[in-house]
Amino acid sequence: MLANGNILDAASLASFAYVRTPVSTRHYDFLGDLQIAMNHSASVTNYERWLDLADGTAGVYYTAGDVTYKREYMASNPEGVIAIRILPDSPGAVSFNLYLQRGSSLNRWEDYSQKEGDDAVTMGGGSGGAQSIQFAAGAKVVAPTGKVRTIGDYVICDGADEAWIYFSAWTTFRKPDPRRAVLEALNAAGLQSYDSIRVAHITDYQALASRVTLSLGKSTVQQKAMNTSSRVANFAMDFDPELAALYFQFGRYLLIASSRDNTLSPNLQGIWNVDFDPQWGSKYTININTQMNYWPALVTTKRMYGVGGSVSHHNTDMWGDTAPQDNYAASTFWPGGLAWLATYIYEHYLFTGDVTMLAESYPILVDTATFFLDFMTDYKGWKVTNPSVSPENSYHVPGTTETAAITIGPTMDNSLIWMLFGIVLEAQEILGIETSELTDRLKRTRGQLPPLRVSPSHGGIMEWIEDYNETDVGHRHFSHLYSLYPGADITASNHTIFTAARKSLNRRLEYGGGDTGWSRAWSISLAARLFNSTSVSESLKTLVANLTHPNSLLDTGPPAAFQIDGNFGGTAGISEALLQSHELVTSDPRNSTVGPTLKPTFVGQGTGITLIRLLPALPVDWARDGGGFVKGLLARGGFKVDVYWDEEGKLINATVISRNGGAAWLTLGSEPIGQESPRLVRVGPREGGFLLLETHKGEKHIVTPV
Structure with missing residues (x-):
């Protein structure tokens, strides 16, 4: 129906036939x-x-x-x-x-x-x-x-x-x-x-x-004299560096408190739900919220779809219920929940180098990818999911006065599947697995996915397979920007797409987006990936002053009493402004330790080395009150990083410790890849805009500005 343009009929049919029975999964309950x-x-x-x-x-x-x-x-x-x-x-x-x-x-x-x-x-x-x-x-x-x-x-x-x-x-x-x-x-x-x-x-x-410490400067005597509630209320008008650092550490505290070995993952309210009938069931919403909590479901799909592999939709519970939930047209029919969760298997590997974990989890990656290989259909020469939605958003149906959410091949799905297939290919190479039939299918189908495209109507990233007009320009979800964050395929190396992503984020925020805690938290990381330090600062101020309970620092979540993902997302956003490591690069082997020969590469191409960026999006007001520092942040590739900066936001020094051995490129700020750049950093006798660190396990490298 969707491929033939029968959007409204498809939406009506799905509301009856494409949901679990009973309509919602079991909810998280209050003990006493x-x-x-x-x-x-x-x-x-x-x-x-x-x-x-x-x-x-x-x-x-x-x-x-x-x-x-x-x-x-x-x-x-x-x-x-x-x-x-x-x-x-x-x-x-x-x-x-x-x-x-x-x-x-x-x-x-x-x-x-x-x-x-x-x-x-x-x-x-x-x-x-x-x-x-x-x-x-x-x-x-x-x-x-x-x-x-x-x-x-x-x-x-x-x-x-x-x-x-x-x-x-x-x-x-x-x-x-x-x-x-x-x-x-x-x-x-x-x-x-x-x-x-x-x-x-x-x-x-x-x-x-104690693994991570953060200072964004010193608060004034007047700020320190106020109670926490007053400091939160005053945050947007007068940046309070010690309160910002406290907020960062509070997010870490909440995760330590609600997610330990042999416990379940935190849900929408973490472990602090106080209602017998909690909003949204206080369950695992996996079209952003659970992922943001860590910014696991493995079941068969033959019964519902008649295809192989594994799938989960937008909500699940502690038993891994994966059927479409709740009959909410803008969410229920999204098949990408497990795919998004599965990407964190590879993220964990990138940060830790844990090959054993990757090998044990490889079947999950294969099953998740297999579902999409079997499920996708043809549309205009592309392979697309059908049906699906762009999580929780909807659009005006062309030629009618109606709106709909159901679609084929939304940008979120295309981006997720591109990343998922690339991860499986990378895992095969790391683990030495030779499965030529699966490998060939992944590469062939990956090449048939719709690319990221620029909207002719507003200049941002297109959210749907066609250039539909969204019903809510300031929608809370930024699903079409998945490849910017938490994905890694939108980088400054592609100026056209990078510029369109910037327009998409600015447009959403200008029209009222980021009006919930978790949405505003997501916008901080998106802005950091865009090297927009001003937007990072403004969104943190909005998150703390307007979307945080002043008496507890918990994220607001109306109509729920609170929603914990905004706290976790806020902490992640602060980190992303100070350190980034999602980009991969290759270099000309004839001149392999300096920057101008670098070229961007991406997951699935199997040749990249991690690029570590120090202070890529440091706001002015995170430095002006005496400078600052962060200690103990982790970078992909297995590196631990400490960074110090002065009151002008300039690097004082950094320490990079190799936890596993291996190589990483290093640069400062938002320096573009592959261009002649000024000498920015020094490691030992070497200076450059980009420097290659070739390390052994436990080795420490001191970085200073030139």
Whole structure:
């Protein structure tokens, strides 16, 4: 139908026949509340909440009557419990009752709530559905002094000098008997002191958190005197460098807190959803959001499509449900979710050099590519997906007053498939795999994909197979710019396409795009790839001042309470402005260590060496308050990079450490590839606009400006 131009009929048919039954996948649920009711004076002053990103602890300070209290919280990965300490400045001043609840009304959504001995309580139940997940949660109170007892399903603590609370929860997704697992975790924690659990927690957390440090300059005395909420509100008017660095580290904290070994990936609300019926199901939306969280599904496709390989659409859950979800015309019919996720297998390899992981994951890459080899159809001499959508956007159907989203061969699909096929070809070469039939199909079909094209009507990148007019010029998605970021095929080496990409981004933002946190975060990285430091700065200001909750720094996500991907995307955008390594280059072997002989190359061509750009899009206001530095950023090719700059944004020095050995080209700023360039950087006795680093594992190279 679509190939014949019957767009509206195709859209109507798809709404009935191209969605899963039931229409939506299972949603992420809220566990419950741990309620602590303090028994002290109701006259409370000097109340302050805090989160310490240096050690991963949070808490409150306040004064009740004449007693000052400190309550500290931590979620211990080594111990598998949440631990709380209540500490007053007067002996015997800790008295409270503790209660577990699920729901604030009489509808408790729990099957049992009971005491466990003299110092603990548990609650449990199950989710909805015929094969529901069973859950259990429990809390235990330890007080070295004072009295602890249970009454009903409450724990009562009276007259203690201090008290420790341990909380644990499990479900049948992990444990066959979650209540037993909860009690075992609580008992194990109760045998330790709070201080020993705290030390283990901080050691574990700092092993990840301390890998990267960032300074964008010094905030003023007046800025430091304000509370966080006021600093966020003031950010757009008066750049606050230490708040910007804090925001960067907060994104890293959220990922450390919600994504560790043997855990599930963070979903739309991370692990902090507080609703029984969360917006968008708080699930894995994989047409940008889950990918942005890390800025895994492997199932057969024969049942639905009658083709080989694997596919997933725009939403999934922890069971890897891959059918089209929700019957939302602008999203449901997009078949690219797994393809986008699969590209991160190769990204992981590029950053780590982990050949074992690449070999283990190679079948995923092949299955994902096989689906598209079988699924694509012919249109005007091209191979295209049919049907599909450009995620969440729609267009005016030519010759009618109607709008539609369903299409064939949107630019997002073409770009993803081009990258995916190139990744499989690269993986085959790296792993020494000879599969001539698959290799030939990939190369042949890759050559038949529609290229990136410039719109005759607005000069930007065309989003659809035809030059349709979008219904929302300022749409929140930048899907047609995938090849700019997070892809790597739009670079300054192709002036025409690079200029069109710049027009596309500017046009979206000028018409109101970037109006959600995650969208604005994406625009930061896009602007960084375009070397537009001014746009990087302005978008960060908009993200922090207008699209961040001032009392928590969490990304806004209306109509949801919040949406975590904007935090992760903001952190990624700051990094992208300071260091880039997505470009690949080749050089003339007759003159192989200087820049003018460089030529761009791309994934799938098998000949490229990573190009590392230092400070490619550093905004003026990230430097003017005393200069700055970033330490511990990683570059593709297996390099760790520290960079220092002065108050004018000029390089002071950089350190490049080779983690795996191998080669990389190095340059400063947005220097164009393949042109005569001034001598910009020095490594040892060598100077140039571009320098080749040929390294051994563990080797350190000091870079200074010429």
